[in-house]
Amino acid sequence: MSSPAIAVENLNFSWQPDKKILSHCNLAVPQGEFWMLLGTNGSGKSTLLRILAGLLTADSGTVELIQPVGFVFQNPDHQLVMPTVGADVAFGLVSERLPTPIIQQRVAEALGAVGLSNLARRPIYALSGGQKQRVAIAGAIARHCEVLLLDEPTALLDGDTQLDLVKQVQHLVKSRGMTALWVTHRLDELDFCDGAFLLENGRVVDQGDPQILKHRLQTTTV
Template sequence: MTDLTLAIQVHNLCFGFPKGGAILQSCSLEVPKGEFWMLLGTNGSGKSTLLRLLAGLLTAEAGEIEILPPVGFVFQNPDHQLVMPTVGADVAFGLVQEKLSTLETRQRVEEALSAVNLMAFQRRPIYALSGGQKQRVAIAGAIARHCEVLLLDEPTALLDPDSQLDLVTQVQKLVASRGLTALWVTHRLEELDYCDGAFLLENGQVVDKGDPQRLRERLMQMEVPEL
């Protein structure tokens, strides 16, 4: 039964590749509306696969997914999703299917770029951006489409420390100011300082959830060198 206080509901989700065995096994989680949650787990635990299932990029073998549309997805490498030559054109590209007027499109683009502090970059070539700026353009694309849910797959993995901090605080502010719901895959424990809650995924199942600082302490006690 649908719970209107939740933005993401996953129940008993199962998925595996033909020659790779099971990736997710009866995986379940719930993310409240308007909150910023992170997804933790060792390499191969199924974090990125789960995110792609939520985004509709993969199809589950069994189980149920309920997620508020529209959904935005931010890849680990922004070069995999930025397709237009300039910042403004790339954000506008995602609006093509909505058949908006030129004025409406311009307003959406400007609103989105303003939200991620890139208004002055509207005519900037994509190739001239830093990695962190590219990730913010990807997020602006989701904002322009008025996405309810933002899924981010290790968006800081390729960024320097300053850009990492800038991006995670930017998403935290967007969740607080715009009512977005965000689910962020990470292997950086310091990023847990910025979220409302976290899930720990192991062997294709959520084995723990809740307070991010408690989960960080648990993971530190396990002495896992890299999540």
């Protein structure tokens, strides 16, 4: 069995000494699979994802991820910084100092992967919420990210667009061999992933088959 693409062991995090957000948290996501992380507000989902992305530092415990890692915020306006679609996808490649033809090739490939090839020159402000999220994902693809972390990416989208985006990520994982961890509280999104974790009070209390977990959660909330 191959090593997991994402591995968390005994992770602890507190904003204040008397208020633990994550407590002895453990999880592992297999390479090339699409997993979801569920939990109520305040369970620690977004905090955990930000630690995985390197945006926060845990108090203790270990985190291992295959690099490079891409992160998609709940609100894409918090991460899209350039005026046009193509320029924003290319922006993440600046630090790699690649030749211009290679950058153009990667941008075109990434936009094609998320179905936005015809929008390279479109201003960011003219995009829908779902299109903005796909631009953010394209940025990770252009950087050849192995792991994609998504923090409730459908929270600001309408129903049809929500399902379109989750299907898009499912397709990318399967077609490109990426690994994805998607934070959500929507049970219908479990229909598209390989596995799921349930986070309560800062630790994983259940995990495995998403349909079994979905049924348990539906039964306990009825």
